[in-house]
Amino acid sequence: MVLVADDDPGSLLVAQAAVERSGHSCLTASDGDEAWALFLEHQPDVVVTDWMMPGLDGLALCRAIRARTTDLYTYIVLLTSQGSRDDVLAGLEAGADDYVTKPLDPFVLHTRLLVARRVTTLHADLAHYRTMLSHQARTDPLTGLSNRLKLTEDLQQLHARSLRYGEDYCLAMCDVDNFKRYNDIYGHQAGDLALQAVGAALATVARASDGVYRYGGEEFLLVLPRETPQGAKEMLERALQAVQTLNITHSGDPTGHLTLSAGIAAFADYHDEADNVLREADAALYAAKAAGRNRVAAAP
Known part of the structure; x- marks a missing residue:
């Protein structure tokens, strides 16, 4: 024209x-x-x-x-x-x-x-x-999910908005249980296919407003805007169930199948940076692992 x-x-x-x-x-x-x-x-x-x-x-x-x-x-x-x-x-x-x-x-x-x-x-x-x-540059080539670069950009914007307007959000750090053992038993190609399946399962459970990111290795992060801790916990329990429903055999896991652990942290007005919420979600994930895996733990 x-x-x-x-x-x-x-x-x-x-x-x-x-x-x-x-x-x-x-x-x-x-x-x-x-x-x-x-x-x-x-x-x-x-x-x-x-x-x-x-x-x-x-x-x-x-x-x-x-x-x-x-x-x-x-x-x-x-x-x-x-x-x-x-x-x-x-x-x-x-x-x-x-x-x-x-x-x-x-x-x-x-x-x-x-x-x-x-x-x-x-x-x-x-x-x-x-x-x-x-x-x-912002997409994980294996799973097709957003990567760490996109996470940093999105999380900074969400945290700034939450600080300004007092909106809630939660982060959920997820980790595939005993994944190193899975790779040792079934090989890295099978491990890649398992990560793709887990990423797709998480994406199907997430809301349209949520963000699902491959954080690194066998770790995934879910960003849940305007979500309460209780709502986040219920959503992550559905996510763990979705991974179990994949029915991926894992002889190196006590359950006999591939499972997921998750740690949840909620934004509060004392969190001056998003990294503080992220660290709390990571600590909650370790608590879930220590409690026996295949479960959801929430930060205090």
Whole structure:
């Protein structure tokens, strides 16, 4: 989509016709303020703007567009009857990518739009790859769950919100019982499959608002926003049952099957950092292990 802004009706019609003949849909504005409103509403790929207009002039419009932080790039062509070097430099410094002198030659504008399409397509591809890389950097490759990096980001935001608004949240540290022995008996490939199955079981028990993360090795962490300790305990008991329902044979475990232990800690206003809640959840997990495994323990 191309947005054309020009207060000269004749020049606007010529530009619109050239844009549409080039195969683009076209929005038109007769002043800078209207152009800015249309830009915010439609996010066009290309803006062709006159330099001198009522409201925002072309340079101000360029600066306003460039000041926006977005992955999508807008290619800007500045129309000007002033073709001096200083004017061209001022336009480029304001954020324009190219300029066309008036009176407008439709062929010249057509060539600028061809270049614009290549540039905006490249930026769109780069934005897509950045999004993919960002997702991969925050995803555990084995289980498909979020990883420690994503946990750190999410937990910091949740803790800050809880400190500000007094909202409850709980953390649950989970550990697959006797997992080293499982790997020794059945091999690491079977261990990987078991971790995938456990991660999927935890994800099915969690609410849409909860976060399930692979914390490391055979450990998983559940982040439970706006949850009470009692509600967290009931949820983790369901999670342990879901893992037992997998019915994964483990001859090195007293139960004969793969099981899970969990430790729960709840946010309180004396927790100035999320790491303090995390340490309490970890300590509760050790308490569950010491009490015989395959159970849920809560921090005092």
